Structures are given as C-alpha cells and as structure tokens.
Amino acid sequence: MKASQFFISTLKEAPADAEIVSHKLMLRAGFIKRLGAGIYNYMPMGLRVIRKVEHIIREEMNRAGAVELLMPVVQPAELWQETGRFDKMGPELLRVKDRHERDFIIQPTSEEVITDIARQELRSYKQLPKNFYHIQTKFRDERRPRFGVMRGREFTMKDAYSFDRDVAAAGKSYDAMYAAYCAIFDRLGLQYRAVAADTGAIGGDRSHEFQVIAETGEDAIVYCPTSSYAANIELAESVALLPQRAAAAQALEKTPTPGKSTCEDVAELLGLPLARTVKSLVLATDECNEQGDIVKATVWLLLVRGDHALNEVKAGKLDGLKAGYRFATAAEIDDHFGCKPGYLGPIGLKKPVKVIADRTVANMSDFVCGANDADFHFTGVNWGRDLPEPDLVADIRNAVAGDPSPDGQGVLAIQRGIEVGHVFYLGTKYSKAMNATYLDESGKPQLMEMGCYGIGVTRILGAAIEQNHDERGIVWPDSIAPFTVVVCPIGYDRNAEVKAAADTLHDRLAALGIDVLLDDRGERPGAMFADWELIGVPHRLVLSDRGLKEGQVEYQGRRDAAATKVAWADAVAHLQNRLSPGS
Amino acid sequence: MKASQFFISTLKEAPADAEIVSHKLMLRAGFIKRLGAGIYNYMPMGLRVIRKVEHIIREEMNRAGAVELLMPVVQPAELWQETGRFDKMGPELLRVKDRHERDFIIQPTSEEVITDIARQELRSYKQLPKNFYHIQTKFRDERRPRFGVMRGREFTMKDAYSFDRDVAAAGKSYDAMYAAYCAIFDRLGLQYRAVAADTGAIGGDRSHEFQVIAETGEDAIVYCPTSSYAANIELAESVALLPQRAAAAQALEKTPTPGKSTCEDVAELLGLPLARTVKSLVLATDECNEQGDIVKATVWLLLVRGDHALNEVKAGKLDGLKAGYRFATAAEIDDHFGCKPGYLGPIGLKKPVKVIADRTVANMSDFVCGANDADFHFTGVNWGRDLPEPDLVADIRNAVAGDPSPDGQGVLAIQRGIEVGHVFYLGTKYSKAMNATYLDESGKPQLMEMGCYGIGVTRILGAAIEQNHDERGIVWPDSIAPFTVVVCPIGYDRNAEVKAAADTLHDRLAALGIDVLLDDRGERPGAMFADWELIGVPHRLVLSDRGLKEGQVEYQGRRDAAATKVAWADAVAHLQNRLSPGS
Structure with a gap:
C-alpha cells in the first residue's frame, strides 16, 4: 500500500489529558481519536492493529474448536432479569429504554444471551461440549474512564462461553482455552504471564488472568521465578513467615x-x-x-x-x-x-x-x-x-517480594501487569439461574457446566504499547504492527530513479505477502523517519539517490541502534531474515 | 472444516411470526436466532455469510481508494445537536443517558462523527479528496420491526463518507463509489439495478439506490429495458401520455x-x-x-x-x-x-x-x-x-408500465426491488452545519463537499435469499455461500472406505483454498441432503460405498435437477469447473 492511499496523522504533542504513555502514543501516532469520555474513534492506523489482533484470536479460537457467532450489542433486559444482573449490576451497566418504554442494556458481556441460546440449541449430551465466541463491541459505563483504551467505556472484546456435561468435561474446556490463550499471546508477541486469580462473587472456583507484563500495569502479579507458581495479588497465598512461635522473652x-x-x-x-x-x-x-x-x-x-x-x-x-x-x-x-x-x-x-x-x-x-x-x-x-x-x-495479608513461594519451590517476586485476558470456570451459576439443561443418556435433564473466556481486544493495543515503546515512540511486535515494513524513499516526488526503485521494492515485498507500506508522501527524511518511529513500524528500508548509486539500501529494525547498509540485490532477503516467523 | 467442529441447527418449520420467505429460511437454516423484536443473534452459519459479504465490500472499497476506520456505536449527543438531528430525528433514534445523565445516541449512521473527524483532520486542500468508511453495528428503533434482517432494529452497515474540495471533485468521488458498488454487487452474485432516487429532505441533488431484484421487494423500480433509464418510483418521471389536447367534441x-x-x-x-x-x-x-x-x-x-x-x-x-x-x-x-x-x-x-x-x-x-x-x-x-x-x-403521478421512457428511448417497465445500497451526494449540508472547512491554495477556508454511501450488510443476506431460493431452501451465490462445497459421505461413521475417501476429498479441496465442509455427522442421506439444500450450499459431492466401488462420486449443483456421476479421479476438476470464478 502507498501512504497516499492511506491516512497518516501524527501529532508532535499528546493532548494534556493523556496520562499514560500508551494513551499519549496512540493519540500522537494517530491510532485513536477521542470522541467522548472513554469513547474513541479507531483511526485507520489503529484499526489495522485491531484487525491483526482479531485475526490471531480468531484463528486460535477456531483451532481450539470454538465456533464464532455474533450476539447483539443491544440486548433485551428480560434475560438480565432472569439472572438478576439487571438489578444487581451497578451504573456501569448502560440501561436504555426503546420507543415502547421497554428496557434494554448495551452489552458489557453476553453470559445471559449465550445461555439463552444454549438452553434452546443444546438439547442433548451428544451436542456437548460446545464453545461459542464472538468478537463484539462492549460498553461499560465507567465512573471515571481514563488511560485511553485501557479503561474506556466502549471497547471490543472477544468473549467465549463453553458448555459441558459435567465438571470434568468443563475442566477440559477450560484447559483448552488456557492453551489457546497461551498460543494467542505468544503469537501477539507479548511478554505475559498467566496467573491464578480470585473467582470473586461471579462464582466458580477456577480462574486465570492473562497479564501483559509492564511496569505501568495496574495489577500486581505474584510469581515464583524458580517454579510455575503465579497468582494475582488478590489470590496469592502468603505463608507464615515464622515457622513457629518463640517463647516469650519480654514482659508486657x-x-x-x-x-x-x-x-x-x-x-x-x-x-x-x-x-x-x-x-x-x-x-x-x-x-x-x-x-x-x-x-x-x-x-x-x-x-x-x-x-x-x-x-x-x-x-x-x-x-x-x-x-x-x-x-x-x-x-x-x-x-x-x-x-x-x-x-x-x-x-x-x-x-x-x-x-x-x-x-x-x-x-x-x-x-x-x-x-x-x-x-x-x-x-x-x-x-x-x-x-x-x-x-x-x-492468611489475610498481601504477599510481598521475598516471601517463600507457597509451593515451597523458591521465593516470590512481584511484577506489574495489565490484564488482557481472563479464563473463568463458571460452574452452573448461569445455567441454574436460566435453567439451561441438556438431556443425558438416560433422558434426564442436567444443568450445563459453563466457563467464560474473555480477551480485551482494544485493550491489547494499550498493553502492547506500555510494554513496547521507547522515547521515540511505539515498537510493535511484527505480528500486530499496522504495517510490518515501511519503505522510505528520499525524494520520491522528485527523483525518478528513487521512485522506480521504491516502487519495485514495494511491489516485490507485497508479492511475497509482506504487509508493506511505501511512504510516497515526499516528506523530508527527518519528519518521515520520526513518523514511522512514532507509529512503531518494526522494519524500515530507506532508499536514497546516493545509496542507489552505490547499489545499496539501508535497513533498520525499530529496536536497532543504527541502520545497516545492504546491497540492493540482497534487500529482500535481508529483510526476510529479520522478520519474526509468521509475520 | 468438519461439521462436528461447527454448529448446524436446522428446523422443519419456521416460527409463525416469520412472514417472508427469507426470514423463514434464515430461521429454519439456522442463520439467525431471534433475541428480541428486530434483534437477532447471528448464528455461526449466518455469520460466515456476513463475513464473506464484508470481505467483498472491504476489498472493493479499498480498491476504490476509501480508507477504513471504526467509529463508535455509542455517540455523544453534542455532535448530533450541532446538526439538529438529535431533536429532528424521530423515535427511531435510540437515545440513552449515561450515569452522569449526559445524552448519547446509539448510532443509526455516522455523518456527524465523520464530519467531526474531517474538520479536525482534513485541514488542507492537499489532503483532499478523502473517503472514510467503516463497517459497524447500527441501531434504528423501528416502530414495527419485521421481515427478519430486512427491517431489523440492530443491523450491520457499511457507511462511507467522501470529502472533496468542490462540486466537480465530489462528482468524481460519487462516480468512484457508484463504480465500486457495481463491482461489489457483481461479486456478490446478485441481480441488481442502480436506480436514480429522490434526495428527499437530506439535501443534495444526486442519489442512486442499488436494488436487488426480487418479486417480494418493497420498492418499485421503473426502468427502460431498451435504454439505461432506471429510477425508483418516487423519482421516475412520467411524461404526458397525450401529445396535445384534442378539440372538445362533447358538451358538458x-x-x-x-x-x-x-x-x-x-x-x-x-x-x-x-x-x-x-x-x-x-x-x-x-x-x-x-x-x-x-x-x-x-x-x-x-x-x-x-x-x-x-x-x-x-x-x-x-x-x-x-x-x-x-x-x-x-x-x-x-x-x-x-x-x-x-x-x-x-x-x-x-x-x-x-x-x-x-x-x-x-x-x-x-x-x-x-x-x-x-x-x-x-x-x-x-x-x-x-x-x-x-x-x-x-408531473405528479407514479409512472406505470407501458409509459414512454422519459429519455425517449423506449417504453417503461416496472420491477420490484430491495434496497441494499445507496450512494448520495450530500453537498455541504453537514460541513456547513458543523463548519467543516479546509484551506484552499490561497489559505482561505472552504466548506467541504460531501457524499455518503451505505450498504446494508445484514440486509444483503435477506435480499440474496428473496432472490435466490426454491421450495427446498436457499440457493446461495458461490461468493457468499456459508460454505462453497459440502462433501456428504453416506455412512461416514460406519464405513472406513467412505470415511477415508471423504477425508481425502475434503483435504484436497481445502488445500486448493476451496471453502469446503465435510458432513461427518453420520446423518441419513435424506436428512443430510435436506439440511444442505435448506442451508443452500451451492455445490455438493456425495460419496457412497456403492459409488466408490464403481469409482464414482456424485456431484450436484444446488440448481441442478439431478446429480451427475463423476469418476473419482475427476471429482476435483469437475467441481472446479462448476465453481463461479473467484469463489
């Protein structure tokens, strides 16, 4: 693609109300544009990242046997009244009346609707297990929306819901989703940790959060570097730091x-x-x-x-x-x-x-x-x-770094993280409230065992940036960069040879299926490079009149300290060697 | 894909409240499931069609130079108050208050938001022309939702908005969208007609509807079979049927x-x-x-x-x-x-x-x-x-069939149609109300000329079915069928040879990039065939023990009167010959 066919809009300064780095960089790099408190337009550059994230999620969910459908944004209140959430949920649930004064909600999740589908569609044990998911717009009327897409009101979420015949089968569905989430976050190119989490009031007794590691994260992750133990701070077990009580030595x-x-x-x-x-x-x-x-x-x-x-x-x-x-x-x-x-x-x-x-x-x-x-x-x-x-x-205290790991395998450390995914065993909380049963082999109705599995699609953009940025801007992992490669010709608008070489290089890369953008805007090199470093495209190829005369182009990885001169004939191969597998 | 990894749910009878054939068939074939009045779940089978429609739209919009972004579903009322539509629009505009009692709307279209983006982002004539589009959930609180996805309340629409420096340039943008729409509806495999339409109260003076031809259509299309004249009944010009007034021959x-x-x-x-x-x-x-x-x-x-x-x-x-x-x-x-x-x-x-x-x-x-x-x-x-x-x-009457065409090139005919797309020259209606200006060469602010271009994505499903069905079910065009080919083995669950052959055929077709489903449910042939004829998959390959022993498989196109026996070795080639180009 050529820049002239796309839309690039960068800012020197972020608006004053942007508090955290990902918010600032997303605004400056033209990924999002504020429409209202916690409500953003996803500009063309940002939407490309969203689509790539969605694509990876979709592929791995399908591979794990989940089936995609699409439930509505506007949902009738009746189902939410069946589970009691219409009344129980606080003002973060956006309620609306239609022209006939009937109550509706703007969905924050879809447990009620999917359970309604399941109780109608899944009638026999032969139809189980089943896992349905959708990627859909959600709304939560946060009291104080902030941090851009990290705590917005309207956002995109992938939510999946599994239906099983018993607890053991539900455990398998849970494990399959856990594995799929690992595959997803691996492919997203993010450093993350799956941590045991509290199940809170929602019920059930098995829950893991997927946390993207970032110093700026709101959540504390407790983990043991020498074992597999990891839990969020709410759940992480704290052992007694004194093995036994010493005898009294002092007077009161x-x-x-x-x-x-x-x-x-x-x-x-x-x-x-x-x-x-x-x-x-x-x-x-x-x-x-x-x-x-x-x-x-x-x-x-x-x-x-x-x-x-x-x-x-x-x-x-x-x-x-x-x-x-x-x-x-x-x-x-x-x-x-x-x-x-x-x-x-x-x-x-x-x-x-x-x-x-x-x-x-x-x-x-x-x-x-x-x-x-x-x-x-x-x-x-x-x-x-x-x-x-x-x-x-x-155990009524928060774990602290240096505590013995509850598994006895080492000493706990604490990291900050941003929750981007959650797998949750629900048990029969919703199936019981809504009478979602299947008929077992003997024709007897049994409650379905459920799990729910969320990934904050738009939030991943913020988390990825919190983890991957430097003073010049964003550093996208290859797999979710808005463009994988940018070709930057110097003097595209005035030098026929540079133009021809840039067009050729662009076409060759595109023919290989590489997601390449040719910057044909004719910007000066400084401004052009600053734009792409801010936007965070991971690979850059620079073509100049002088370089071409010497038979060379310049390659620079976004994290590289300096550019590398590469022979024109080797440019494509050199780039291919630097791409992450699969991108 | 195998049926066991997917979700198939068909009904013998449609619910009584389904009035038109597309609504009945979509419910019976498991494409949609009613959640509330005019609000549907898109089940896995239906979502596949939606995604294919969206993909074609996206490719052609991009090819035409439009740039995709994503505007929110929930939009602040302020912008809608700027244009006056917050008050002017009737109860079909779903209004909602957030927890702070601030007014919002659930978007039925996005003229206000895109004009707000344009007035901030498009500052110079150098940035024009620009055409932004998104594919997003819309809501219109219809007084009487009916006909399934044809007049639903929540639906998916592609809406594009062009910004130009003057009327001539806006005309070019309009023509480009008109051409893109023709490419889209051609690729969708639908019989359609682009008809001149009234511009009504929205303003502007150039408008075409894209109508899918169907006897059950709500709209009357007036056209001249021997010329290019086509307009909807509201606009179609009616000439005087008497060339001049004859002299009086009778007494009063x-x-x-x-x-x-x-x-x-x-x-x-x-x-x-x-x-x-x-x-x-x-x-x-x-x-x-x-x-x-x-x-x-x-x-x-x-x-x-x-x-x-x-x-x-x-x-x-x-x-x-x-x-x-x-x-x-x-x-x-x-x-x-x-x-x-x-x-x-x-x-x-x-x-x-x-x-x-x-x-x-x-x-x-x-x-x-x-x-x-x-x-x-x-x-x-x-x-x-x-x-x-x-x-x-x-001219104050409706045209009728047999009228002379207003272009003098023949005689008018009338067809029924379903409006699925609309291109509309808006002029400066919105840019004026919202002061969306750019700076021209002399640095003077000028109002942007706008056009808007909509396609009802989910409505296309209904229109396609109204046009393409028979007594057994839906007949999808190849390009948007939920699956292009279904492989139907008879006795998959009990005959190893049939199973092996079916798996092989499925894998070969999938390796060729053909969207194939293997029905591994082990259903009896009658029920299996009835399902796929109802669902409307355009190509079917049947494998049976007897056929395989004779070295044959059966191919049947959905519109074919009977099956064709094909040698096993020729099965793939035979199928490929029957596929529509590009599917």
Missing part, C-alpha cells in the same frame, strides 16, 4: 507513644524493626432480620504484621465475613475499644470482638500493638500470656 | 352517478374507459406567523387521470407544496367544494382553490370528473371552455 509493658499512630512511627520511636509491630484493622458485619433491618452488628479485629497490608479479598472469604463486611464506624470502634484508631489492639477491650490473626502474626512473640489508650502502645506482647489465642488464624 | 353534462364515488365505478357505470376519468385529490398547506400559529390555510386540488396514482414525493417538490403539505380536512373540503369526497372536481367551487393538473390530465379533453354534488359527475369536460386552465401543470 505499656509504653507512651504520643502522636505515633502508625506502626512505622512506633517502630522508629522504639528503635525496633517494623516486623515486630502488629497492625489492627477493625471490620464489622451486620445481621439482618427478614425485613432487611439490621438487628445485630459484630465487630472484628484483624491483625497483620506492621510491614504487611490487609488483603480484603482474602478477608472476604473467611467464615463470618464472606457474606459481606464493612469497615467499622467510629462509634463502633469507640464502643468496643474505648479508644480512637491509631492505638487499637487486642488487649483490654471494652466489649468482646472476634480476633483474626494473620498466619505470621499468630507466630509472633514479644510484639508491639496498640494499647487501646490514646498515645500508648504495648510492647512485649505474647499470645496466651497477655491475651487469649486468636479466634481464627488465617 | 351533469350525469347522475349515484353511489359511484371511485373513477373505476363511474367509468363502468358510464361505459367509458378509465382513462377518460379524472381523479381529484385535495391537499392543504398552512402558513404560520412568527409564533408558529397557523394564520392561513391554502387548499389545493390535484388532478390525475383515473387510472393513475398521485406521487406524493413529486407533489412535495412543487412550489407552494414543498415547504410541507397535508391532506385537507373534511371541513376544509366541505368549505371549498360544498360536497363530500368521491364527487369532487374542479368545476363549480364554493371557494377558490389552487388547481394542479398532471401533465396527462392537462392534455385531456371530453373527460369525466366529480360535479361537487353528491352522486353526480360531469362528462364532456374541457379545459378553457368549462373551467379555467389549471394554475400549474406538473
């Missing part, structure tokens, strides 16, 4: 700590390691009567080591908390502890609370905690001697 | 016609040809003051020959009516004619009205019309003698 002492309300401040004041302190967090749960009125509130004291952070997801899975918890009110805290936050602790309570100690805290001795008296802490605190054993010992 | 006579209120009844009663009668239609126009109150109503009498029909679009273009007209009220009719409808005419009015005569009526003599007296008509009516010449003579 109430120590003044005026104005020192954080563990850091207290440790500094007392000249102790932060790891000797214990942090108190106060939660509450409510019991309601049949009318929904709160009849009883229970207060919980959660204890983590001073250098650790509470993991709210883990806490939310514990007996007593899993039906839903909240942070305690100031009144509840005062009522139970007789003290303001900052000096709370498990000793000397006004009213009983349930005490949950993190695994590490449960093995600590001679530790420091709040004395339930403003400006005082206890030191030399020991379980059993100074306070009763905790009601519950559990 | 008031004749009793009790209970005969239609021209047909009157002609029968009087024993005269219908072509001797004149029909009276009474319209009214209102003049408003600055406050919008009606201050004056004018009554118009339109006269067409008894066997002709008023063309409301043509009437709406006449001076005095083009600002908007309505049918007169009973009170207005009584006030001006002193008579009830059925016996109205231009002679003996109570109050003056404006008389507009169709070209043919203006040349009639000795004609029959209502006498403005219930149960009476005048016969022997002659212009000038019995009543004044009409205030205006104009």
